[in-house]
Amino acid sequence: MKKDTTSKGLFSFAKDALLWNLSGSVGYQIYLCILVCLMLIGVYGYFLQFKLGLSATNMSNIVSWGFYISNFTFLVGVAAAAVMLILPSYVFNDKDLHKVVIIGEVVAVGALVMCMSFVFVDLGRPMQAWHLIPGIGQLNFPSSLLAWDILVLNGYLALNALIPAYIVYCHYKGKEPVGKYYKPFVFLSIGWAVAIHMVTAFLYQGLPARPFWNNPLMGPRFLASAFAAGPAIISLVLHIVNSTTDYKIENKIFNKLRIIIVSAAIINLLMLFSEIFKEFYFPTHHSQSAMYLFFGLDGHNSLVPWIWTAISINLIGTLILAFNPFKERQIFLLPALILLIVGIWIEKGIGLIVPGLVPSPMGEIVSYSPSSVELFITVGIVGLGMFVITMLLKPALIIEKNYEDAYSEHR
Amino acid sequence: MDSDKKKKIDRRTFLKGAASAAIVGGTAVTVGCEGKGLLGSSEAFAMEFTEYFKKHYRLMTQAERDQTVSRLEKLAKLKQNITVNIDTTQPAENVLYGYAFNVTRCEGYMECVQACVKENNIDRKSNTQYIRIFEMEHGQMSPDQGEGKYFHMVPKEGHFYMGVQCFQCENPPCVKACPTKATWKEPDGIVVVDYDWCIGCRYCMAACPYWGRRFNWNQPQIPKDEITKEQHYLGNRSRVRGMMEKCTFCIQRSRKGKVTACVEACPTGARVFGNLLDPDSEIRFVLENKKVYRLKEDLGTDPKFWYFID
Numbered sequence: 001m002k003k004d005t006t007s008k009g010l011f012s013f014a015k016d017a018l019l020w021n022l023s024g025s026v027g028y029q030i031y032l033c034i035l036v037c038l039m040l041i042g043v044y045g046y047f048l049q050f051k052l053g054l055s056a057t058n059m060s061n062i063v064s065w066g067f068y069i070s071n072f073t074f075l076v077g078v079a080a081a082a083v084m085l086i087l088p089s090y091v092f093n094d095k096d097l098h099k100v101v102i103i104g105e106v107v108a109v110g111a112l113v114m115c116m117s118f119v120f121v122d123l124g125r126p127m128q129a130w131h132l133i134p135g136i137g138q139l140n141f142p143s144s145l146l147a148w149d150i151l152v153l154n155g156y157l158a159l160n161a162l163i164p165a166y167i168v169y170c171h172y173k174g175k176e177p178v179g180k181y182y183k184p185f186v187f188l189s190i191g192w193a194v195a196i197h198m199v200t201a202f203l204y205q206g207l208p209a210r211p212f213w214n215n216p217l218m219g220p221r222f223l224a225s226a227f228a229a230g231p232a233i234i235s236l237v238l239h240i241v242n243s244t245t246d247y248k249i250e251n252k253i254f255n256k257l258r259i260i261i262v263s264a265a266i267i268n269l270l271m272l273f274s275e276i277f278k279e280f281y282f283p284t285h286h287s288q289s290a291m292y293l294f295f296g297l298d299g300h301n302s303l304v305p306w307i308w309t310a311i312s313i314n315l316i317g318t319l320i321l322a323f324n325p326f327k328e329r330q331i332f333l334l335p336a337l338i339l340l341i342v343g344i345w346i347e348k349g350i351g352l353i354v355p356g357l358v359p360s361p362m363g364e365i366v367s368y369s370p371s372s373v374e375l376f377i378t379v380g381i382v383g384l385g386m387f388v389i390t391m392l393l394k395p396a397l398i399i400e401k402n403y404e405d406a407y408s409e410h411r
Numbered sequence: 412m413d414s415d416k417k418k419k420i421d422r423r424t425f426l427k428g429a430a431s432a433a434i435v436g437g438t439a440v441t442v443g444c445e446g447k448g449l450l451g452s453s454e455a456f457a458m459e460f461t462e463y464f465k466k467h468y469r470l471m472t473q474a475e476r477d478q479t480v481s482r483l484e485k486l487a488k489l490k491q492n493i494t495v496n497i498d499t500t501q502p503a504e505n506v507l508y509g510y511a512f513n514v515t516r517c518e519g520y521m522e523c524v525q526a527c528v529k530e531n532n533i534d535r536k537s538n539t540q541y542i543r544i545f546e547m548e549h550g551q552m553s554p555d556q557g558e559g560k561y562f563h564m565v566p567k568e569g570h571f572y573m574g575v576q577c578f579q580c581e582n583p584p585c586v587k588a589c590p591t592k593a594t595w596k597e598p599d600g601i602v603v604v605d606y607d608w609c610i611g612c613r614y615c616m617a618a619c620p621y622w623g624r625r626f627n628w629n630q631p632q633i634p635k636d637e638i639t640k641e642q643h644y645l646g647n648r649s650r651v652r653g654m655m656e657k658c659t660f661c662i663q664r665s666r667k668g669k670v671t672a673c674v675e676a677c678p679t680g681a682r683v684f685g686n687l688l689d690p691d692s693e694i695r696f697v698l699e700n701k702k703v704y705r706l707k708e709d710l711g712t713d714p715k716f717w718y719f720i721d
Contacts, residue, residue, distance in 0.1 A: 052629070053627070053628060053629050053630060053652035053653060054611070054626075054628050054652070054653065055537075055628040055629035055652070057628075059628070060628070061539075061616070061622075061625055061626060061628075064613045064616045064617060064626060065613060065617060119612075122612070122613075123610050123611050123612055123653075124609075124610065124611015124612070124613070124626065124627070124652065124653030124654065124655075125609065125610050125611040125653035125654065126610075127463075128607075128608070128609070128610045128611075129610055131467075131591045131593070131608055131610055132590060132591055132610065137591060138467055138470075138591055138592045138608075139590065139591070140589055140590050140591060140592045143587050144587065144588055144589055144590045144614070145588070146588065146590035146612060146614050147590045150590065203614075207584070207588075207617055207618050208584070208620060208710050208711075209584060209617070209618055209619055209620035209621075209710070210617065356617075357617065359555070360622050361555065361619070361620050361621055361622040362543060362545070362554055362555050362559060362575060362621075362622045363553075363554070363555025363556060363557075363559075364559060
């Protein structure tokens with residue numbers, strides 16, 4: 001594949017990518033079929049929701065944002081976390097992380113696709129979404145934080161899709177990518193990654209109506225939890241790549257990621273403790289939401305088991321990763337990574353969104369758990385995200401491997 | 412919200428794509444309506460198609476507003492066989508509406524709630540209401556401590572009642588939040604929604620500290636003979652699912668010099684509505700001669716809704 005470099009154009013690039021994606025072992029084909037099934041479940045769910053309106057969900061005038069926006073919030077963090085690979089590999093020239101930075105970027109693209117899908121399915125009138133497009137619609141910029149969020153998420157998606165696409169395409173043609181063409185965008189994307197998560201935090205933080213969210217720690221805590229959960233997910237993907245492809249990941253890369261995850265997770269837990277202290281040392285009227293989350297109010301305690309599970313597995317995951325009892329056998333850390341991811345997903349998803357809305361400004365307390373339609377659509381979007389990641393990662397890794405082999409032969 | 416993808420497509424292609432999407436959607440809507448066939452409603456379909464592409468209300472010229480209003484009136488006739496009259500009366504000069512609520516007088520009969528639901532064509536299926544009445548014990552002062560779901564003979568001994576609705580803030584957080592500018596404050600102080608421009612993201616709902624906004628989770632259902640036919644474009648005209656709505660101080664009435672439906676219905680005279688800029692108005696008398704207070708002053712939203720005690 002590395003011989004006739006001159007005849008390779010965009011067309012053959014796309015064709016090869018498609019062929020590589022469709023070919024593979026029986027296991028891979030089954031995996032693709034499962035992803036397609038997940039997406040079909042999502043399509044069915046959205047069909048129901050489109051027919052019935054958002055009344056197909058369990059959201060209400062009190063819990064007006066639910067499972068979709070919870071997942072959106074968590075996934076913005078996953079997307080932002082790619083910066084934890086980009087920063088060391090491009091700015092500090094870390095050779096090891098440079099090898100996996102593309103995987104981080106692809107995970108970011110997948111996470112962003114899921115984010116936008118979650119926001120889209122949450123719209124009451126998706127057909128009118130064009131009202132947001134400047135020119136034919138009206139975007140309330142810079143006043144509305146949601147307008148900011150739309151801009152930064154789309155910008156970040158473009159950066160994270162185009163930079164690796166350029167590099168991989170150059171490698172496909174057997175050329176070295178030209179630094180001045182993409183390096184400026186790499187630096188831009190580093191700042192941008194922080195921006196997407198700060199803006200998403202500001203979306204909630206900027207609402208004095210919701211004391212649980214109106215908290216200056218929200219932005220920094222979002223970043224800390226993102227830099228723990230995101231690299232943990234990237235680690236998982238690396239383990240999968242390591243065991244299913246011939247693109248081998250060295251142990252020291254896992255170790256570096258582990259250190260990033262542990263540092264961020266500890267900062268996240270510190271900030272969580274700081275928030276809990278503020279809410280419960282001298283509980284005020286504004287601590288009602290935290291009461292509802294941690295202990296339940298008026299018999300409405302559907303979130304209580306979730307948040308305590310989240311905090312426990314967060315702690316356990318962080319401790320295992322910090323003390324690393326399995327030394328060089330990174331594969332044994334997988335359960336700890338999963339614990340940490342699930343813990344942060346609960347705490348930052350449904351454990352953040354729902355208590356912000358309950359009690360309502362008029363003091364009403366209700367319970368919320370997602371409806372089956374919400375679960376179907378969520379399953380579908382997760383399938384879509386995994387599909388996007390797979391479709392981008394498989395050809396990219398084949399090209400990178402070929403390029404690496406050719407490069408080492410050359411030397 | 413994949414606006415980035417769409418941005419790259421030029422306007423013509425986009426409109427084409429959107430048009431075919433609208434055909435699919437529009438067909439679904441028209442076919443679903445009272446079993447009318449496609450042929451019989453082709454006129455309605457054409458009008459709905461035009462409606463889909465119409466501009467934001469604030470960007471329309473008066474001629475365009477008249478066109479959309481006549482379209483909507485014809486659609487009501489075709490689809491539901493009712494004659495409605497939708498107006499687009501502009502705010503008058505030197506008018507700023509304000510509202511006062513007499514906590515001493517209200518006895519919790521909820522006549523106002525019923526009148527409001529009927530006047531504003533609010534969905535009956537989900538039992539949506541713009542006005543909430545809270546039963547309070549003495550010593551309480553904020554409705555979030557009160558009981559909003561009481562169901563017994565009123566007035567109850569040792570209790571008083573507080574009504575809550577959209578407070579039409581001078582500094583409305585909902586307007587700031589809306590990503591499409593679908594909600595704004597009119598010059599006469601009323602915070603309105605361009606229903607057709609709303610995309611249903613519900614960010615305004617999260618931003619409102621007074622729980623003043625309501626969302627159409629399902630397709631609104633109103634018995635045909637109970638529909639209020641005198642309507643305003645920004646007020647009580649028919650809505651569909653997925654739209655945000657709210658109290659508009661009965662814009663269809665107030666802009667014609669009438670009082671709101673809740674004021675008219677109140678049997679105890681606890682509700683006062685009027686022009687804050689008119690020194691002879693009743694609302695000005697209340698503000699100047701009674702001890703008044705507002706909810707959540709600390710948020711700086713500057714509501715135009717005061718409570719007072721006789």
